[in-house]
Amino acid sequence: MALSQLMEQQKSYYLTGATRGLDFRLAQLKKLKQAIVERESDIIQALRTDLNKGEKEAYAFEISIVYQEIAHVIKHLKRWMKPKKVKTPMTHSGSRSYIIPEPLGAALIIAPWNYPFMLAIDPLVGAIAAGNTAVLKPSELAPAVSAVMASILRAAFEPHYIAVVEGGVEESHALLEQPFDKIFFTGSVAVGKIVMEAAAKHLSRVTLELGGKSPCIVHDDAHLKLAAQRIAFGKFSNAGQTCVAPDYLFVHRSVKSKLLAYLQEAIVSFYGSKPLQSPDYGKIISRRHYERLRHFLNEGKVAIGGLANDLSLQIEPTVLEDITWEMPVMQEEIFGPILPVLTYDSLEEVIGRIQARPKPLALYVFSEDKKVQDTLLERLSFGGGCVNDTLMHFGSTHLPVGGVGESGMGSYHGEMSFHIFSHMKSILKQTTKFDIPFRYPSSKIGLKIIRRLTKP
Incomplete structure (x- = not known):
């Protein structure tokens, strides 16, 4: 037809x-x-x-x-x-x-x-x-x-x-x-x-x-082990091919090493020591997308993972460090199991960096401090997200999901x-039992009444 x-x-x-x-x-x-x-x-x-x-x-x-x-x-x-x-x-x-x-x-x-x-x-x-x-x-x-x-x-x-x-x-x-x-x-x-x-x-x-590059911010007071589990869940489910997945990790410099160690533990817990042999670990949808992701593995330094299988179109859950904002991996949405890590020293640095980029579909904040949470949620524009979790807002029928800007x-x-x-559709049902004559051009006091009724 x-x-x-x-x-x-x-x-x-x-x-x-x-x-x-x-x-x-x-x-x-x-x-x-x-x-x-x-x-x-x-x-x-x-x-x-x-x-x-x-x-x-x-x-x-x-x-x-x-x-x-x-x-x-x-x-x-x-x-x-x-x-x-x-x-x-x-x-x-x-x-x-x-x-x-x-x-x-x-x-x-x-x-x-x-x-x-x-x-x-x-x-x-x-x-x-x-x-x-x-x-x-x-x-x-x-x-x-x-x-x-x-x-x-x-x-x-x-x-x-x-x-x-x-x-x-x-x-x-x-x-x-x-x-x-x-x-x-x-x-x-x-x-x-x-x-x-x-x-x-x-x-x-x-x-x-x-979509877009959705940040995941981990402050120095975060519950790091739990944060690592929830970040790994959000990033590596479906081999990272999730529009609201954390695209990059923005972690306070003082807790970066601990967080990466916990991320390694979480990945092993989820997929074993050899994720590419896990029967339920996802594959990249096509050869073209796989090759695009493979190029990112050459950027910065591999802290976790890094292996790939050209036949099965799979890439290990990978964490990259020594990343700069100018690298290609930070210029486009990754949409794969590769997580670049950047560090910060102050919240103002976080806010400035994220505000300088297109508004993301999601944003995730890990912190126990309500003031830190509220500051980031108020000052940063994004579609939706979570505090101390990832992805879960998408699964709620009570929370609308959508983007802003790009x-x-x-x-x-x-x-x-x-x-x-x-x-x-807006409908006004008017009575026929009486009329309001002051609205008509013939009314001598119409303007006076309208001014009185709408006086600021």
Whole structure:
């Protein structure tokens, strides 16, 4: 089917009003969940094929998050859909004001390869909850997951409601030429700019989930052993291919040696003394990305790890020291299991360095001092993050996830996913029992009354 024909079918089906009712939306969300439950083992196997994710990581990072999202949306959707009554000013006496959520129409979701199932289905849940039709474009770099998702969604839904378009860059460009009412994109900054440019031609609403170099700050009073475990978890899960992973470590000079020793312990605890032989340690998604990461291993000095396997496309959890801000490893998002370490002596140095760079998607602070925590959280701009942990904010249905500046625009998860796929329509219902004559041009005292009612 031609994409223009698919677009016409989805728009026509949306205009029937079939997707708008609460019962319909809830039924589709339950159908989606059941379809995933029935194919859970196939999804886990596909994640193993594309990224060598073990069963625990695949379930915890990809499938369980989707289950939680669906359950949360089903529980709260009735309340979210209700018209919300808001206050009315004195100048509007006799009227009532409401905000009514309505679907945007046809949505396009372009998913990435690093969490190819969760980052495709999670926004789809929001699109369904808000009453839209949707076209899902999975990443061609994760072909096994793409095929399973396509099979699941095509079996569960008719294409005029939920469709899947597989393929590569050519298919993505062709989709972006269609007049979608909403585009949700997760991926790189460079491609995000292309998506936004294409959306501008149709004035389509856009949510961009991008990335950037997310700092992890470890102050001199941090609980170092626990910090090391949580940093290793956040950085080396999925072989570092996580948009909110700590991109670099900014550690107080006085505790650097201790922290690196604990990091070494944590890596061995997680993956053994030879991580490349661990059956559940992830691989790099493609040869091109692997070769890009290999070049970083030549920068600074390897403090931990450093080995790579050209056949399996794997790189050990690696920590680099003697790093400078000018090195290539500090100029682009790493998106792999390589962690550069820089040191600082004062918080002002930390703040200055981070403020001089594009705003990151995430930021992590390890400190026991509330004043240190509050200073960094207040003065640094970033999408979201954690104090004394990494990644975990992403898994909460109560916390919106999204970037700022080059790390993206718009947030989703939970209620925010419902909002980004909805238009909040403002309605004022006016009484006919009486009129307000002072607003009309013929009123002699109208200006006097308006001034009195709106006096600053």
